[in-house]
Amino acid sequence: MFSPAVLGQVFVDGIGLSAIYILIALGFTLLFGIMRVVNFAHGAFAMLGGYALYYLYGGLGLPYLIAAPAAALIVATVALVLERVVYRFFYQRMFQSMIGLLGLDMAIMYLAVIAWNAEERSVPPSTDALLHMGSLVFPAQKLIIAAIAAIALLAFYVFTHYSRYGLAMRAAAQDVDIAEAQGVNSTAIYRLAFFIAIFMAALAGGFYAQTYALSPFVGEPQLMIAFIVVILGGMGSIPGVALGGLLLGFANSFLGTFYGSATSIFVSFGAVILLLIFRPWGLLGVKEA
Amino acid sequence: MSKPSTLDSTLPPRFASQPTAHAGTVRTPRRWLAHPAVVAVVIALLIALPFFAQDKFVLSVAVTTFITAIAACALHLIVRTGHVSLGHAAFMGIGAYVSAIATMNFGLPFPVAVCLAFLVPAALALVVGPILLRLTGKYFVLVTLLFGEIVRTAFVNWTDVTGGSTGISGVPAPSPFFSGAVPFYYLALGFAIVIIGIIGRLLASETGRVIDSIREGEALARCSGVPVLATKVAVFMLGCGIVGVAGALQAHFVRYIDPTSFALEQSLNLVVINVIGGMYTLIGPIVGTLFLVLLPEFLRGYVELQHVFFGIVLILVMAFFSGGIADAGALLKRIGAGRGGAR
Amino acid sequence: MSTPLLQIDKLSKQFGGLAAVSDLTFHVNEHEILGIIGPNGAGKTTAINLVSGVIRPGGGHVRLEGEEVTGLLPHVLARKGLVRTFQSTTVYGARTVYENAVRGAYLGLYPGATAAFFNTRRARAMRAESERRVGELLEWLNLADVAALEAGSLPYGYQKTLGMVITLAARPRIVMLDEPVAGLSAEEADHVRDTILKIRERGITVIVIDHNIRFMKGLCDRVMVMNQGHELTTGAPLDVLANPKVIEAYLGRGHAAAHRI
Numbered sequence: 001m002f003s004p005a006v007l008g009q010v011f012v013d014g015i016g017l018s019a020i021y022i023l024i025a026l027g028f029t030l031l032f033g034i035m036r037v038v039n040f041a042h043g044a045f046a047m048l049g050g051y052a053l054y055y056l057y058g059g060l061g062l063p064y065l066i067a068a069p070a071a072a073l074i075v076a077t078v079a080l081v082l083e084r085v086v087y088r089f090f091y092q093r094m095f096q097s098m099i100g101l102l103g104l105d106m107a108i109m110y111l112a113v114i115a116w117n118a119e120e121r122s123v124p125p126s127t128d129a130l131l132h133m134g135s136l137v138f139p140a141q142k143l144i145i146a147a148i149a150a151i152a153l154l155a156f157y158v159f160t161h162y163s164r165y166g167l168a169m170r171a172a173a174q175d176v177d178i179a180e181a182q183g184v185n186s187t188a189i190y191r192l193a194f195f196i197a198i199f200m201a202a203l204a205g206g207f208y209a210q211t212y213a214l215s216p217f218v219g220e221p222q223l224m225i226a227f228i229v230v231i232l233g234g235m236g237s238i239p240g241v242a243l244g245g246l247l248l249g250f251a252n253s254f255l256g257t258f259y260g261s262a263t264s265i266f267v268s269f270g271a272v273i274l275l276l277i278f279r280p281w282g283l284l285g286v287k288e289a
Numbered sequence: 290m291s292k293p294s295t296l297d298s299t300l301p302p303r304f305a306s307q308p309t310a311h312a313g314t315v316r317t318p319r320r321w322l323a324h325p326a327v328v329a330v331v332i333a334l335l336i337a338l339p340f341f342a343q344d345k346f347v348l349s350v351a352v353t354t355f356i357t358a359i360a361a362c363a364l365h366l367i368v369r370t371g372h373v374s375l376g377h378a379a380f381m382g383i384g385a386y387v388s389a390i391a392t393m394n395f396g397l398p399f400p401v402a403v404c405l406a407f408l409v410p411a412a413l414a415l416v417v418g419p420i421l422l423r424l425t426g427k428y429f430v431l432v433t434l435l436f437g438e439i440v441r442t443a444f445v446n447w448t449d450v451t452g453g454s455t456g457i458s459g460v461p462a463p464s465p466f467f468s469g470a471v472p473f474y475y476l477a478l479g480f481a482i483v484i485i486g487i488i489g490r491l492l493a494s495e496t497g498r499v500i501d502s503i504r505e506g507e508a509l510a511r512c513s514g515v516p517v518l519a520t521k522v523a524v525f526m527l528g529c530g531i532v533g534v535a536g537a538l539q540a541h542f543v544r545y546i547d548p549t550s551f552a553l554e555q556s557l558n559l560v561v562i563n564v565i566g567g568m569y570t571l572i573g574p575i576v577g578t579l580f581l582v583l584l585p586e587f588l589r590g591y592v593e594l595q596h597v598f599f600g601i602v603l604i605l606v607m608a609f610f611s612g613g614i615a616d617a618g619a620l621l622k623r624i625g626a627g628r629g630g631a632r
Numbered sequence: 633m634s635t636p637l638l639q640i641d642k643l644s645k646q647f648g649g650l651a652a653v654s655d656l657t658f659h660v661n662e663h664e665i666l667g668i669i670g671p672n673g674a675g676k677t678t679a680i681n682l683v684s685g686v687i688r689p690g691g692g693h694v695r696l697e698g699e700e701v702t703g704l705l706p707h708v709l710a711r712k713g714l715v716r717t718f719q720s721t722t723v724y725g726a727r728t729v730y731e732n733a734v735r736g737a738y739l740g741l742y743p744g745a746t747a748a749f750f751n752t753r754r755a756r757a758m759r760a761e762s763e764r765r766v767g768e769l770l771e772w773l774n775l776a777d778v779a780a781l782e783a784g785s786l787p788y789g790y791q792k793t794l795g796m797v798i799t800l801a802a803r804p805r806i807v808m809l810d811e812p813v814a815g816l817s818a819e820e821a822d823h824v825r826d827t828i829l830k831i832r833e834r835g836i837t838v839i840v841i842d843h844n845i846r847f848m849k850g851l852c853d854r855v856m857v858m859n860q861g862h863e864l865t866t867g868a869p870l871d872v873l874a875n876p877k878v879i880e881a882y883l884g885r886g887h888a889a890a891h892r893i
Contacts, residue, residue: 038427089608094427095373096607099564102557103603110596224438231431262446269435269442276432277420495741495748495755502735505724512684512718513802514710514739523745 002258008136010253016142016211018249019149023204024222025229025241026156027197033173033236034193037090037097041105042201042226043219047112048075049202050209050218054123057206064126068148068206075202076195083194091190092176105219112216123209145207152203153242156196160238169193173236201226228272234285243284335478339471348470354582355481356538361562361574362488363531368563369492370521371504372422372429375556376437377532380410382444382551384533385540386451389460392541399463399541406537411530418522437556444548457546477538484531489571500524504569565606635698637662637806637837638714643682643692644861652678654861656692660806660839665832667852667869668841671882675861676841677719680808684716685709696806711739713805719814722795725784729775730766732783732794736801737762766801773797773827789820793827806837813847825851845873857881 024046031039052071056062062070086104090097125141160166171179172189180186201222208222229248233240248268255264275282339348364377384406391402421432445454452458462468467476491497502510503517511517540546558581566577584602585595636659643656653675660666668676681687683694685706694702696712709715724732734741741762742748743755770776773793778786783794792812799807809828813821821844828851832838842848848855849869856866859881865872872878 086604086608095430098427098430099560100604100607103561103600103607105600106603107597107600110593110600114593114597227431227435262442265442266439269439273432273435273439276424276428276435280424280428491745491749494751495743495759496745498735499738499742502724502738505726506721508686508706508718508721509724509798510735510738511706512710512715513736513798514707516705516707 005136006257008134009138010257011250012136012138012142013257014246014250014253015146016249017253018246019146020204020207020211021225021229021249022241022245023149023152023200023207024226025233025245026153026238027200028226029230029233029236029238029241030193030197032230033238034169034176035087035091035190036094037087038094038101039197040098040101040223041108042197043221043223044105044108044112045075045079045198045201045219046205046208046222047214047216047219048108049205050123050214051112051116052202053206053209054121054214057126058123064144065148068126068203071206072199072203075205076199079198080191080195083191087194088190105223109216109219116216118216120213120215123206123214125210141210145210148203149207152200156200157238165189165192228268231272231275231280231282234282237282237285240282240284244282332482336475339474343471345470348474350582350586352474352477352542354578355477356535356542357558357562357582358575358578359481359484359538360532360535361559361578362485362571363528363535364559365563365568365571365574366488366492366500366524366528366531368568369497369500369504370524371426371507372521372525373560373563374433375430375553375560376433376435376440377529377559378551378553378555379437379440380414380529381532381536381539381555382440382546382548383410383413384536385546385551386444386457386536387533388537389457389540389546390450392461393457393459403534403537406533407530410533410536411526414526414529415522418525419518422518422521422525434553434556437553441548441552444551451548452546454548456548457540458544460540460544460546462544463541473542477542480534480538484534485571485575488531492571501569561603565602636660637697638683638839639693639695639698640683641693641695643679643689643694645678645682645687645690651861653682656858656862658856658863658866660837662837663832663835664853665828665838665840665851667848667855668839668858669843669845669848669855670858670864673860674858674881676858677810678861679858680716680810680839680841684714684808710802710804713803714808715799715802715804715806716808717792717795717799717810717812719810722791723783723798725782727783728780729783729786729794730770730779733766733770733775733779733797733801734762736798737766739802740765762801765803769797769800773800773830787820789816789823792816792820792824796827796831800831800836804836806839807831808839809841811842812840813842813844818846821847849873 024042028039028042031037031042049072052074053067056071056074057064057067060067082104086100090100125139126144127140129140130137131140131143158166160170168179168184169189169192171182171184172186172193176186179189205219205222209218212218225248229241229244231244232247233242233244251268252264255267335351338351342348360377360381364374367374367377387409388399388402388406391397391405392399397405417436421429421436424432444451447453462473463476467473492500499510499515499520502513503515503520507517536551539550562577562581563574564577565573565580566575567573584599638660640656640658643653644651645653656675656679658666668679670676678687682689682692685704685708688703692702693700696709696714699712701709701712701714704712706716724735727735741758743752743758747755767776770779773796775790775794775797778790783791786794796807796809796812812828813824816824825847828838828840840848840852852869854866855869855872857864857872857875857878864877864881865875867875
C-alpha cells in the first residue's frame with residue numbers, strides 16, 4: 001500500500017492542497033490579526049472566487065494565467081462595498097463579528113443559490129497535461145496552482161516587509177492605537193488588508209473549484225480549513241499559516257488517500273481541539289496576556 | 290453622576306428607599322414580560338389554541354416552536370455562565386438518536402427513553418466539560434463548533450448505529466395516545482412549560498445569582514468561595530441534558546431523524562435565538578424563538594430569501610443591538626433619557 | 633511565640649526561564665498588618681497569586697494556621713478564611729453596591745442548588761442572615777448611602793473600598809489586598825488606610841501590597857521588601873526604609889549613602 005508511486009502521489013497532492021489551504025488561511029488570519037475580526041464569511045468569498053473563475057475561464061475562455069488573478073480581483077473589488085457596509089461595524093469586536101459575519105455568510109450563500117441554483121458545476125483545469133517524473137505521474141494543474149500560490153505568498157511577504165503600506169499594516173496588527181498615533185491611517189490600512197485577504201480567498205476558491213467542485217455551499221469546508229490552519233499555526237501569525245497549511249495539506253492528503261475522508265476529518269478536527277485545549281495560541285502564535 | 294442599576298431585582302427596604310437618579314421606576318420590557326399575570330395569560334392562550342386552530346400545520350409549527358424554545362433555553366443556561374456553544378445541536382442530536390434507539394431497538398417505554406435522552410448527553414458533557422470549560426470566549430466558541438462537526442461526522446458515518454446519512458425512519462410516537470396532532474401538541478406544551486419553568490426558577494434563585502457572578506467576574510466569584518469550574522460543569526451538564534430531551538421530542542414528533550438537522554446550522558440557530566432575544570435574561574431565548582419561527586412565515590415559499598433575510602437581520606442585530614431585542618427597549622429608553630434627561 | 637497565622641516557606645515559581653519568585657519565606661502573625669513592597673518586577677503580584685491559589689507554585693509551602701494549603705484553589709482557600717482583592721477587576725461593575733457585597737457572602741449565603749431552588753427554610757434563614765450581615769458591613773464602612781447605585785459609576789476610591797467589602801462579606805480570617813491605593817489621591821488613600829485599620833480592629837489579619845511608601849509607612853506593623861523574587865528584608869517600616877539595601881534595590885547603587893527616606 002505504501003509504495004513509492006502512491007506516496008509520491010500523496011506528496012504532490014499534499015503540495016497542491018497546502019497551497020490552497022495557505023492562501024485561504026492567510027486572508028483569514030490577516031483579518032483577525034489586524035482588525036480582530038473572525039471572518040465567518042471567508043468561505044463565501046472563496047466560493048464567489050470559484051464562480052468568477054468559472055465565468056472568466058470556463059465561460060469567456062480567457063487564458064488561465066489572466067483569468068485566475070482577474071477573477072480574484074473582481075471578487076475583492078466588489079467585496080470592498082461590503083467592507084464599508086458590514087465589516088466596518090465589527091472591527092475590534094470579536095464576538096459580535098463571529099455571529100454577524102456568520103449572518104453575512106448565510107446571506108451571500110443563499111443569494112448565490114438564488115443566482116446560480118444549488119447544482120454542482122465544475123471548472124475545467126488549466127491544462128490536462130500530465131507530468132512524468134520517474135515513476136510518478138501527476139497532473140500539471142496541481143503544480144500550476146502551487147506555483148501561482150507561491151508567487152502570491154511571496155508577493156505578500158515582500159509587500160508586508162518592504163513597502164510602506166505593508167509595514168503600516170504590520171504596525172496596525174501589533175497595536176492599532178499606537179500605529180494611529182504614529183500617523184498610520186487605520187481606515188485605509190483596514191481596507192487594504194481586507195482587499196488582500198479577500199483576493200487571496202477568492203484566488204484559493206478558484207483553485208478549490210478546479211480541484212473539487214463548485215456550488216454555493218462549497219465555501220463551508222473552505223471556512224473550516226481556514227479555521228484549522230489558523231488555529232494550528234496560531235491566530236494572527238503569518239508563518240504559522242504556512243506551517244499550519246503545510247501540516248494540514250499533507251495530513252489530509254495522506255489520511256484521505258489511505259484512510260478515507262471521515263478519518264481525515266476526525267484526526268484534523270481532533271488535533272485542533274487538543275491544540276485549543278492545551279495550546280490555544282497555536283504552534284507559532286503568541287500567548288495572549 | 291452615579292446611576293442606579295437596572296439589573297438587580299430587589300434591595301432590602303432600608304436601601305430601596307434611597308433617592309436615585311431616575312425618578313420613576315425603570316420598567317424594562319423583559320421585567321414586564323415575566324410578570325406572573327402575563328405568563329399565566331400566555332399559558333392559558335396556548336392551552337386553548339387547539340380549540341381555535343385544528344389546522345395540523347399550525348399545531349405542527351407550534352410544536353416545533355416549543356421544542357426549539359426548550360433547546361434555546363437549555364443553551365441559555367450555558368450562555369449565562371459566559372460560554373457560548375456553537376455545538377449545542379450535537380447534544381440535541383445525541384438525545385434524539387438515544388431516544389429513538391431506546392424505543393425502537395430496545396423496546397423501552399417513552400418515559401425511560403426520555404430519561405436516557407437526558408442522561409447520555411449529560412454524561413458526555415460531564416466528560417468533556419471540565420476540559421472545554423477552561424477555555425475562554427472565542428476559543429470555547431471555536432472548540433464547540435469543531436466538536437459539533439465531529440459529532441455530526443460521527444452521526445453520518447456510524448452507519449450501524451445511526452443509520453448513516455439516511456438517518457433513522459419510523460421512530461414511533463410516544464404512545465398510541467400521543468400519535469395524534471393535538472395530543473402531541475399538549476405533550477410538547479407540557480414539556481415546554483415544565484422545563485422552561487424549572488430553568489426560570491433555577492435562574493431566579495440564589496443559584497442564578499451565583500451563575501451571573503461567574504459570568505461577570507470569575508476571579509471575584511472564585512475568591513468569594515464559588516467553585517467556578519464545578520458550577521460551570523454542572524450547568525453545562527444540565528444544559529446538554531435538557532437539549533437532549535428536546536432532541537428526543539423532535540425525533541418522536543417528526544418520526545424521523547435526519548443527521549443534518551443537528552449540525553452547525555441548528556447550533557447557530559440556537560445561538561442566534563439567544564443573541565437576538567437577549568443573552569442574559571431568560572425572556573431572551575423565548576422572544577428569540579418566536580422571532581426565528583415567525584420570520585420564515587413572512588417569506589413562506591421562498592426558502593432562500595428567508596435565509597438571506599435572516600442573515601441580514603443577524604448582521605444588523607450584532608452590529609447595532611448587541612444586547613438583543615429584549616433589551617432594545619431599554620436601550621432606546623436610555624438613549625432618549627440621555628438626550629433629554631438631566632445628566 | 634505562637635504559631636504565625638500564615639507561614640510561607642521557600643515558595644517559588646518559574647515562568648519559562650525566569651524565576652519570578654524564588655525561595656520566598658515569610659510569615660504573618662495574627663491581627664497584624666503586613667506590608668509587601670518592592671520595585672517593579674520584584675515578584676509581589678506573583679507571590680500573592682501563589683499564596684491565594686491563582687497560580688500553582690513550583691515549589692515551597694503555604695501553611696494557614698499550621699495547615700498545609702499549598703496550591704489549593706482560591707475557592708477552597710476562601711472557605712478556609714483566606715481571601716484577596718484584585719487590582720484590575722475590583723467589582724461587578726454593572727451591579728449595585730449592595731449586590732456586589734451580597735455576592736461576596738456566597739459562603740454564608742448559598743444553601744446549595746436544591747435548597748435554593750425550593751427556597752427552603754434553611755435557604756431563607758441563610759439569606760436573612762447574610763443580608764443582615766451585609767447591611768451591617770455597608771453601614772460600618774460608610775457605603776450604605778450608595779448601596780443602590782451602580783458600582784461601576786462610583787468614584788474609583790469607592791470601588792476599591794467596595795472590593796474590600798466583597799472580601800469581608802466572606803467572613804475571612806486573613807485578607808490580602810492587591811494595590812488598594814493604586815491610582816488614588818492622597819485623601820482617598822488616607823480613607824482606605826482608615827478602613828484597613830478598622831478591618832484589623834475587627835480581628836482580621838491583613839496583608840497589603842502596594843507601591844505607595846507613605847501609605848505603607850502609616851499603616852503597616854511590619855513591612856517585607858521583595859526584590860527579584862525573594863525577600864530582601866523584613867521589619868518595622870521605618871527600619872526597613874532606612875535600610876541601605878532597600879534603597880539600593882529601589883534606586884540603584886550609589887544612592888544608598890546619598891539618600892535618607
